[in-house]
Amino acid sequence: MRFLTFLAAGLAAVGLSTASTAAIIFSDNFESGNLNNWTTTGTSPLVISDAQNVVPSGGTHSALMDTSTDRMHHNIVADNGGNELSGYSTFTSYIYDAPSTTATRIFNEVRGYSGGTGLPNGGTTASGTLAQLLAIGKYNSVTMPGETYNGNKYQARIVYPSATMGWFNLDGPGSPNRSAGWHKFTIERLSDGTTINFYVDDILSRTIAAATAQSWDTVVMGPGLGSTVGDAWIDGISIDDGVVVPEPAAVVLASLACAALCGYRRRASR
Secondary structure, X not given: OHHHHHHHHHHHHHHHHOOOEEEEEEEEOOOOOOOOOOEEOOOEXXXXXXXXXXXXXXXXXXXXXXXXXXXXXXXXXXXXXXXXXXXXXXEEEEEEEOOOOOOOOEEEXXXXXXXXXXXXXXXXXXXXXXXXXXXXXXXXXXXXXOOOOOOOOOEEEEOOOOOOOEEEEOOOOOOOOOOOEEEEEEEEEOOOOOOEEEEEOOEEEXXXXXXXXXXXXXXXXXXXXXXXXXXXXXXXXXXXXXXXXXXXXXXXXXXXXXXXXXXXXXXXXX
């Protein structure tokens, strides 16, 4: 009996110390010191900055938007060998909100196109028709029917179906207010493809149902609209497909524990 108690404790320790991770399709924390993974889509590109950093801890670089015309994109499909995302997926990015500046719009997007090819390198015309666009961050108005703008909160956007979607507040129960500093923004698409959860600093801040289901083909950072001057920083962009991949140590230790348990049971039955 003492052996079983010890084994159970060991298995619990394995689960706690070797957490599984989702399969990352694309990530960029800008520690390379360049934006080679990105193509300018707006009037101007973002630039590498060492004024702010959040990912990784102790790192140096982030991407700086110093005017709202800045925008760049990365094609998931074209640049990552055809890893087009559908079903359960998450998109995460960090934004440094600097309210003391005049930057009233700073957000990041994931997009899907009917052809599944995303934005072409070096151009601004989509290959295929835009079929879905999800955005999250800071905006200066809302457009969803029945929504009233709340400047104390962050915002998000769903484009399709256009009659019922638009920009809306991330103002669910317990949702964080705007504040100076780094904030983590996550878009979680559930496996049905139509239910979208929006998180601010890992707090569920809004759930929208009945969005048009569409693959994620392209990630976009920066607004690329208007002409407002003001600084904001972006860091830690990542997209994953939600497939849980166990850590190798967890697999090995769990296998050894199961083998030991089977051996104990055989001896106990004699």
